[in-house]
Structures are given as structure tokens and as C-alpha cells.
Amino acid sequence: MTSEENSRILLLGATGYTGGLVLAALLRRGARPVLAGRNAAALAALAGRHGGLDHVVVDATRPASLRRHLRRGDVLVTTVGPFERLGYPVAEAAAEAGAHYIDSTGEVGFVRAVHDRYDERARETGAVMLPAFGYDYVPGILAGTLAARQAGAAVRALDIGYFATGPLWRGISQGTRTTMRDGLTLPSPTWRGHRLVEERTASRVHTFSLGGRRKSAFLVSGTEVLFLPSDFPALADITVYNGWFPTLSRPLTLISSAVNTLTGLPGGHRLADALTFPLTLGPAGGPDATERARTRSYVVAVASTGAPGGAPLAEVHLEGPSAYSLTGELMAWAAESLVGRSKGAAGVVGPVEAFGLETLQAACAEMGLAAV
Template sequence: MTGRIILLGATGYTGDLVLDALLRRGVRPTVAGRDPAALAALAERSGGLDHLVVDAATPDDLRKHLRRGDVLITTVGPFERFGLPVAQAAADEGAHYLDSSGEVGFVRTLHARHHHRARETGAVMLPAFGYDYVPGFLTAALALRKAGPAARAVDIGYFADGPIRRGISQGTRTTMRDGLILPSARWYRHRLVDERTASRVHRFTVRGPPQVRVPRLRHRSPLPAREFPSLDAVTVYNGWFPELSRLLSLYSALATPPHASRRATGSPTC
């Protein structure tokens, strides 16, 4: 029996983009969210889709709707706040899990808490399956294959054209604000180390003169451990707001709690 595709957060900004992409490919998911009126209107507007009223913050509420083999796509963020109960429900019920998170702390916690349970129930857990970090992983992998075994480090920069401020959802804004005071993971000397977010400013040349970019997130990358074992360092930068690079870096330094700063300035080999 083929499982359903359930899209949680379908009435939100990112959920709407995912729903449109699915429909254009002939896929008719079950849409889910906590607002009955908005959900019913969306389902009707999209051609009479099935819909479920569920609260992402309550795993029992979601779990009763999931079956082994279902595919659960969630866009409900910030994931640090709302994502773990959803992932737990999917892992417990054997539903394959995908999310659009770009939050490194959440991804690491999800792996620690739910990876083994998902394997027991036959579920696949696939977080961070969105703008960050799939395009960067694929591009970096192509570049490293071309460079060969001599490559020891890779920097990945994310950029956006057009009026980015009008294209950011409320959840993404909250994630960005919260992320500036949380440590970020960087692959360095064959291990993950925590550093202060936005502690570095880097210049990329992208179809023109050098541009200043601020790293917002550094994350666990599958590149070193799997296909590129000789890779010493992977660093990810966010280039959405180049004119605010220095200001955001200063804000991060002032707002980061002392214990996080000590952790960030420790030796990366410890």
C-alpha cells in the first residue's frame, strides 16, 4: 500500500511554495495545519485536497494521523521551537520525514534524539531539505570532484537576487533572529566544532566585484565523512544582507551569552 504525502504547514509562506511545486508535478498531498478555516479554503482552492487539522506542537495530535510508509513534509518553523515533536511522531510511526529547516542546532538534536528510533520503524529522516542546504551540498560536491583529492577546504555561500526582505516568511525572520545568538557548527580538522554565529566575514566574487558576506549558519556536512574524507574544513556563509555584514557580526558578538562565547573561542582541536 502506497503511503500518503502529508504537508504540514501548508497555509504558511514556505508551505505554499512546496504545495505549488507538488501540484505542478501532479502530486496531490494531504494538507495539514492548525487553522481549520484557512486549511479548508486552501484545500478547496487547490482542487479539493484532503486536509487534516493538527497542531505541530502536540505530537499525539499528529501521531494518530500518521501511518507507516507515509511521507511527512513539514515547513513549520522555527524548528528549534516546533520541529522536534513532529519528528518524534514521524519516527515513532514509521513515516518518512522531510523538513525545510536551515537550523543547525535543530538538525543535530533531531539526529541525536530520533535517528535510531526512525531506523527501528523503517523511516527515513531527511532534515534541512530546502534552500539551505541542498543546493550548497550539490554544488560543493561537484566542485570538489573536479578539484580532486588535493582539495582540503570548501566555502559555501548562499545568495539571493531581488527584494529578499519581502520574500522572507515570519518563521524565517524568527529563525534568523534566534540564530544570531546560538552557536553554529563548523567542520574543522575532521570534526565538528562550535563557533559563534557570524564570527567571520568572508568575501566572495560572484559575477562581478568582491562582495562582503556574513556567515549565519555553519552545519554538519556529509561531504567530509562520506565522499571526501581528506576534506579538513567546510564553512557556510549567508550572503542575503551584504550591507549589514559587519553590523550583524557585531550584534552577534554583543548578544551571544558568555558561555557560548567561551565555547566558540576554544581550540577547535579540543
């Protein structure tokens, strides 16, 4: 047998919401992943519902427990977060085993740490490591790459905005709402003056033009600031914004300022939690297929010279399925593409370096994420 025929996809977190979407996408592609997790009964039941998939019980907090089930050329897909708390042993196991790695994190600090800790080892073992390979942040990296290429040698700055359409508050998961609330107290890395700088989340608001309408978005973190500078050395500034709720962008700058002030005071965390609690209100779990069909993702990248008031050099607008549906499809496609792979880029890399721009763009278009 070839190495590809021997290699497997291991899915960690299949019993959860995002993991279930990845599993469904893998099955639609004809893949038969091995389900991994700590709950033997839940794994067995899920495996049985899908024609008797193989499944293994692992302790994701212990790299040795995972490594027993990993071989070089395997693909380890994980949706188990929060990644700052639970993700490092999983990434370590993949890097040591030479198994390719894909995760669904939106935590940019975690991605930076994964690179610092495991990039060198992954290059030695031939592992391709793709953190944050979902709606966070593949669409922005794709749009930013296309915009920077269109802008040419004059490009110095990229502003990237994430938007959505439809009844969004009911169309996002409880986990996303909680992550958004918690993110207000975490710094957002930006690429400023050719170096990484941490700014207060929601400390700035930027306005984008979408379909002839102006929509506001607030400053957030994104792995665009980690992966795009190496592809475009002339870029001095890269900033990522979230415009899911345009009318809340400016109020959130005030809330962010208040929350960050409170957390620096004795007992301030409790007050900050109370102030931001309304942001977590909404349906439990995640949106079902009907709700996901009612929302669309939209990402825009604007390339410019960086001069105040200057006209854009290029703009790229991408529209696609719900953020959750898109994440499931992206992770499944990447897993299927990497299984058994022994050549090409290795280490902690971005989506363009891993697959090439044309391949990535074509795959996204097949998923419904395309230029508008």
C-alpha cells in the same frame, strides 16, 4: 494496490507562507496531498479552494495525534516552526511510523538533535528523514559535493557562500528577517580539524569572487558541516557563510560581538533586542510571486587545500530561483520521490545520500538551479 498507490503525502503547515508554496508545487506536479493542521476551518477552506483535498486535524505537539494518520511509506512534510520549539514531536511521529519526513528548518541545532534522537529508530522503521530540505541547505550541499569531487584527493577545505540578487530586503519574509536577527545570538557549527566546533555567528568574514566581483559574507551555520564530512573524509574544514547583504557583513561582526556580550549581562537580552530590532523591519508576510521573480539565489563552493593564500582547487557556482520558490519546489520534488519508497537509504540523511548526486543534480536543474 502497490504500497506506492496506498501511500500519501501529508503536508503540515499548508496554511502558512512556506507551506503554501510547497502545496502549490505539489499540485503543479499532480500530487494530491492530505492537508494537516490544528485549524479545522482554515484547512477546510484551503482544501476546498483546491478541489476538495483531504484534510485532517492534528495536534503537532503530540506525536500520537500525528501517528494516527501516518503509515509506513507515507511522506510527512512540515513547514511548522520554529522547529526547536515545535519540530521534535513531528519528527518523532514519522520515525516511529516508518513514514518519510521532510522539513524546511534552517536551524542546524535542530537537525543535529533530530539525528541524535531519531536516526537509529528511523533506520529500524525504514523512514528517510530529510531535515532542512530547502534553500537551507540543499544548494550548498550540492555545490560543495561537486566542488570536492572536482578537487579530488588534495581537497582539505570547503568554503560555501549563500548569495542573492535583486531587491532582496523586500524579497525576504518577516520570518526570515526574525530568524536572521535571532541567529546572531546562536553559535554556528563549523567543521574544523575534522570535528564540529561552535563559533560565534558572524565572527568571521570571507570574500568570494562572483562574476568577476568580490563580495563579502559572514559566518553562519549550515548542515553542510553535518553531512559532507562522511562523504569526504579528507575534508578537515568546512565553513558556511551568508552574503545576502555583502556591505553589511563586516558591520554585522561588530553587532554580533555586542549582542553576544549583552546577552551575558543581567537584563542584556532587552538591550540586545533593541540593538537588533532594525534587522526585522520590512513588509509583513512573505514575498509574492512578483517579488520572488525579481530575486535569484546564488551559491558558491570553493574547494582548496586549506593552506593560507593557496589557490582554489575547484569552484562551483549555482544560480537558481528565489530562495522561497526553490524551497517549495525542492520539498515537493522530494516528497513525490519518496512516497511509497521502501528501499534505499534510511535514517536522518543528507540529500546526496538520499537520492544520489546525479538524480539530485538533474532535479535541481529542472527547477532552474544549475551551474553558471
